[in-house]
Amino acid sequence: MTVQAQPFALHPDRLFPADPATRDVARKLYASVAALPIVSPHGHTDPRWFAEDAPFPDPARLFIVPDHYVHRMLYSQGVRPEEVGVARVDGGPVETDPRKIWRIFAENFRLFRGTPSWLWLNHAFTEAFGIRERLTAESADRVYDHIAACLERPEFRPRALFERFNIEALTTTESPLDDLKWHRAVKASGWGGRVLTAFRPDPVVDPAFPGFRENLAALGRITNRNLSTFEDYLAALAERRAYFKSVGCTSTDHGHPTARTADLSAEDAAALYGSVRSGAASAADAETFRAQMLTEMAKMSLADGLVMQIHPGSARDHNPWLFKTFGRDKGADIPTPTDYVYALKPLLDRLGNERRLTVILFTLDETAYSRELAPLAGHYPALKLGPPWWFFDSPEGMIRYRETVTETAGFYNTVGFNDDTRAFLSIPARHDVARRVDCVYLARLVAEHRLELDEAFEVAHDLAYRLAKAAYKL
Template sequence: MTQLSLHPDRLFSSNPTERDIARRLYNEVSAAPIYSPHGHVEASMLLDNVPFPDPAALLITPDHYVTRLLHANGVELHELGLARNGVPSPASGRDIWRRFSENWNVFLGTPVMEWFEMELSHVFGVTDVPSAANADSIYDQLAAAIETDAMRPRALFDSFGIRVLATTDDPADDLAAHAALAADPTFTGHVLPTLRADVYMNPLAVGWKSKLDALSEASGIDCGTYHGLLTALRARREYFIAHGATATDTGVLDAGSDPLTPHDAERLHSAGLAGTLTADEATAYRRNMLYRFAEMSVDDGLVMQLHAGVIRNHHQPTFDAYGPDTGHDLPDRVSFTRPLEPILRDFGTDKTFHLVLFTVDESAFSREIAPLAGFYPAVYAGAPWWFLDSPAAMLRFRESVTETAGFAKTSGFIDDTRAFCSIPARHDMSRRVDASYLASLVAKHQLTEDSARDIAISLVSTRPITTFRLPE
């Protein structure tokens, strides 16, 4: 059988001089604590601390990086554990693992392969490459492992070296799991909520009215008016801050941020409730809300993350059958400089405001994000994300951003994952890529090795802590 090949020099340059430097730089950060300021792991998983149900439920079904590639190669999402039209998948964990294993070749050359090889080897002690022939034996090995106390969520949290883990939460969430974890003396990590209010920005979004009702109930403030919605969101932001939040997250198709007068915004809010809002009016409402979110961040200090330029749920039939976050959020061309002019005009030099810009249009890194971060104190270049969190794209990010904005105006790595066991693998990949990039600068005498070492350490500590105002 073919064995997993986790070469100690993986992702380093083949140039021996650069490779030696990269080894030394990587060794400085390989065991550093993990700060994960943006992700989608549920706090309740760590609070309950029960064994994972089966290997597929842990490693495959929740990870749309994995399911999307299998789907692209002819495997139905229903076969991978996803409920279709509300009907649970009939596939067992073993069935799902078999489908994954017999299609291992579709991941070759992708970051998913890199993550999985490290997860299987370092976390579970698996030595063989998954295949149709060994699917059952590897499944049995994984199933036995996750029944042990060492593989429970809290034990893995500690063994992964996670210092801070941020979740993603609706403004109406009660954050009970976060509160319980914070009050538990046996849990020493930090699990921080992150407020995500995208759906409240768009009156044409499915479920907008019901979301307003839920927010009204959670806040005790009537969201039937625009003024009431803003008041409720401000109150919930304070609630999140009281539960440890340091950031918000916002995903929009474009970064337009033109503010409306209160009168015009109130009129559009009423039209949204009446069902008479046009598409253009909904866009104006959304862009106004983005400005108001920035305004709130200036007031309360929550870091504002902005993910723009993603066409959400591109394949409507898949969305209808399986719901969101099922692998078909796709890139669109995006701009930041002109669309964000209202926000940056008013808040770009405010020392309270942190705005972290993410994109899946990598041409925007050098064209817009780096120049913005290179002037505005408030702006930070977010890490490569979604289709760009691969070794080659990470290197292109460093090359695109560094010469204009430096390292200090970047966010630190963002794993953005629902797959808990992939967190250390993703951070390890980033650390290796950064070590390789820094080594190339040292070899070309653009940096001293001492400076490169300091930068490598800051990228996994000072940068995320400072950018996201994390507890140290």
């Protein structure tokens, strides 16, 4: 018996309010920003894609293998990572047949109902690839073949998609040890796409980072310094920051377990560095060193103008078996409660009143928005609030963010939206969701006579485009 395909299209009113009057305002606001260029100031896509402009290999390696949101949900329902092509640390066997991987994904696609991944994936299927049926076990091969055929065409190569998505600027994230050869290749190619890097120093400032001491040695080799003193170590980091700036970098990013900062005396900082460098530091010493380095990085940002982002509060690699078997960043990170008021105070005492410094704060602890983060950003000139991040990059998370932040920090102590993604095809989908949700929130303010319609149009444009461009100096 032939099974009929199930037609599918994203509804034009998705995410808009059920109330007709408010929905009408949201539609009008969204129409004014839907086609604005995408500014993607923070993310984790691979610059090599844009340097080489080679075709993406197959649907599985485009949508499934690199996406920890997909792994996480599948694993929660018993699908092991190696079944969907995730490489093992020991080089052991994993599934390599992309069609088999795709079929597993399609058979389990129902698991993503109600999640932002459902919106992102379906947006890519329909808007980027023109698919007009639901992804199911029955349609898996048809959808796979359609996407695979598209990927063979020049208009689906990375640069062409970058242009079709109307991306004005896209930032990736690299370690200080990276030579940035792919970024230099993009710049040398003559292509007009703007692909930038962000400076992520975690491998050489976090004593708990795997291979930390080896990373310090590599930093010394790259900068031709022995790093025997704290001053020499800081000079090496400043040198790498300058190199990143020369390739177009405008921001740094710091993924610490907590938001703790410190402002030690020169003598105490030097002694702590000696302990860390020798490998004799305790866990408490490591936390104090990370705290001190956030303040040192803020000092450097004041000097060199790089925007500073702090992404704290993730218990990374919570599942030790998964980490041991498959390595970092495979979907086992869990949010933790995070203190900002007292944790940030040493840095803010030193630099919080500096108008030339921009520190963008993120959180995985939503309880901190109204209690700590909005009041802090609503006062200190150096602070701005980043958008909902990771687990809260969702319609509900975005609405909660606006509701809890706006009353204290307003719109202009926030920085618009960034997608923070490894999944290139999800970028336009994520920005579309953010624009729709912001327009819903603004429409509600208009309907409640808390904002004039012309003001709402201006704010919608700011949130979708201008704030991110200004905050990240793009």
